[in-house]
Amino acid sequence: MAQLWGGRFTKETDELVYRFNASISFDRKLFEEDIEGSIAHVVMLEKQGILSEEEKNAIVKGLVGIREDVKSGKLEITDEYEDIHSFVEANLTARIGEAGKKLHTGRSRNDQVALDMKLYIRKEILNVAEELEGLLRTLLNVMENNKETYMPGFTHLQKAQPITLAHHMGAYFEMFRRDSLRMKDVYERMNYCPLGAGALAGTTYPLDRGYTASLLGFEGPTLNSMDSVADRDYLIEFLSALSTVMMHLSRFSEEIIIWNSNEYHFIEIDDAYSTGSSIMPQKKNPDIAELVRGKTGRVYGALVSILTVMKGIPLAYNKDLQEDKELTFDAIDTVKGCLALFTGMLKTMKFNHEVMASSAMNGFTNATDAADYLVGKGVPFRDAHGIIGQLVLYCISKNTCIEALSMEELKAISPVFEEDIYDAVSLKACVERRLTIGAPGPEAMNEVIRKYKDIVENSWLSGFIAKGNGIDGNQE
Ligand code: ARG
Numbered sequence: 001m002a003q004l005w006g007g008r009f010t011k012e013t014d015e016l017v018y019r020f021n022a023s024i025s026f027d028r029k030l031f032e033e034d035i036e037g038s039i040a041h042v043v044m045l046e047k048q049g050i051l052s053e054e055e056k057n058a059i060v061k062g063l064v065g066i067r068e069d070v071k072s073g074k075l076e077i078t079d080e081y082e083d084i085h086s087f088v089e090a091n092l093t094a095r096i097g098e099a100g101k102k103l104h105t106g107r108s109r110n111d112q113v114a115l116d117m118k119l120y121i122r123k124e125i126l127n128v129a130e131e132l133e134g135l136l137r138t139l140l141n142v143m144e145n146n147k148e149t150y151m152p153g154f155t156h157l158q159k160a161q162p163i164t165l166a167h168h169m170g171a172y173f174e175m176f177r178r179d180s181l182r183m184k185d186v187y188e189r190m191n192y193c194p195l196g197a198g199a200l201a202g203t204t205y206p207l208d209r210g211y212t213a214s215l216l217g218f219e220g221p222t223l224n225s226m227d228s229v230a231d232r233d234y235l236i237e238f239l240s241a242l243s244t245v246m247m248h249l250s251r252f253s254e255e256i257i258i259w260n261s262n263e264y265h266f267i268e269i270d271d272a273y274s275t276g277s278s279i280m281p282q283k284k285n286p287d288i289a290e291l292v293r294g295k296t297g298r299v300y301g302a303l304v305s306i307l308t309v310m311k312g313i314p315l316a317y318n319k320d321l322q323e324d325k326e327l328t329f330d331a332i333d334t335v336k337g338c339l340a341l342f343t344g345m346l347k348t349m350k351f352n353h354e355v356m357a358s359s360a361m362n363g364f365t366n367a368t369d370a371a372d373y374l375v376g377k378g379v380p381f382r383d384a385h386g387i388i389g390q391l392v393l394y395c396i397s398k399n400t401c402i403e404a405l406s407m408e409e410l411k412a413i414s415p416v417f418e419e420d421i422y423d424a425v426s427l428k429a430c431v432e433r434r435l436t437i438g439a440p441g442p443e444a445m446n447e448v449i450r451k452y453k454d455i456v457e458n459s460w461l462s463g464f465i466a467k468g469n470g471i472d473g474n475q476e
Contacts (some may be wrong), residue, residue: 033119106205131339151356159363167440190234193218197228200316246296253289270348302327
């Protein structure tokens with residue numbers, strides 16, 4: 001048992017208690033962040049005259065060495081340490097001797113872990129945003145290639161009005177674009193540094209908290225030391241944003257599963273992204289979409305879990321907070337994996353243009369346009385609605401569609417119909433008449449695509465990554 005305390009204890013910790021309490025099995029993920037935070041801390045301690053230059057140099061060198069050795073596999077993070085902080089400190093002291101014991105001056109594991117987690121989440125917010133960018137690019141690409149791919153738009157999963165595939169994909173572009181902006185919001189709100197908050201009440205050392213904050217690329221130091229060690233609402237925000245990403249992916253997956261069914265046959269999922277059945281040789285299943293839909297549950301679970309963990313914790317730090325990690329790590333990995341796979345599946349998917357168009361034609365999606373046609377000839381809308389209703393009923397009885405009826409059949413239902421009805425209810429005409437911004441008509445669509453291109457080319461993310469943040473210890 002390697003732990004950082006014990007002075008006031010007369011008995012060894014019970015083995016089960018030790019294991020129940022330990023976090024090394026999962027907080028090992030934070031090892032780079034722990035080292036980065038420690039480097040910033042000692043650089044500041046030296047600047048403030050709390051450590052000598054030699055001590056600082058020895059500590060930084062030791063920390064950089066530990067990082068290199070863990071990364072190269074020379075040094076293994078093992079369960080004999082209570083947590084990642086103990087692992088780093090014990091190894092540092094083993095490497096550089098006495099100076100290593102000064103690393104923790106003016107610091108508590110409470111502000112240390114709060115910092116590590118923030119550093120980790122900040123990085124992962126950008127990673128998730130990068131995956132979202134990839135998806136947005138793919139969606140834009142599908143849009144550009146499918147401005148005239150007609151298909152039915154649905155309400156109640158019933159064919160409603162004709163749209164284009166570009167329009168349908170654009171709806172998802174909007175959703176994932178908002179998801180991306182949510183990532184930026186969370187990042188900006190959380191980007192304040194808790195280091196220097198100590199256990200809960202700050203420290204008696206003359207720390208320069210603004211300096212460590214700037215070394216680590218934060219906007220500034222947090223302003224209340226109790227809140228600094230007890231706050232996890234940025235995790236709630238992040239998990240909520242991740243849950244929303246999954247909700248969007250799950251809806252999209254559901255549509256893909258429907259479109260991929262034998263009955264719809266709107267799309268064909270690439271062989272590389274489908275799976276077969278062990279018994280039914282004809283099967284090609286949309287497992288990836290189903291798994292994405294299924295994994296949505298575990299991300300929601302992480303959100304509900306952290307909300308529940310937080311709801312009864314008195315200020316300031318309590319060990320309950322250690323429960324913030326495993327589910328959050330799992331949620332992040334799940335979302336990144338789902339985004340990458342989903343994007344790959346979308347990129348390689350084939351859209352059956354003819355099937356989509358004939359589905360739109362055979363589902364009376366042009367009925368509203370037929371009614372509008374009559375309105376254009378002076379019929380009041382309510383009457384037009386009734387006439388087209390009769391027309392649809394007639395078509396159903398004859399197993400045909402509006403545009404296939406003869407002039408006589410049309411005139412028998414309303415004498416107002418003329419030859420120009422056929423053009424008016426063609427899919428192309430129905431879509432082209434929808435001109436307002438946000439509609440599937442070609443001009444509106446071109447304008448929207450221009451805007452989307454601009455969004456993708458001038459992503460907020462590139463600014464954030466170019467800005468860079470953090471301290472790696474090599475320049476100190
Ligand atoms: N493993 C702890 C956590 O994740 C680190 C902080 C421990 N602090 C303490 N006072 N025991 O929250």
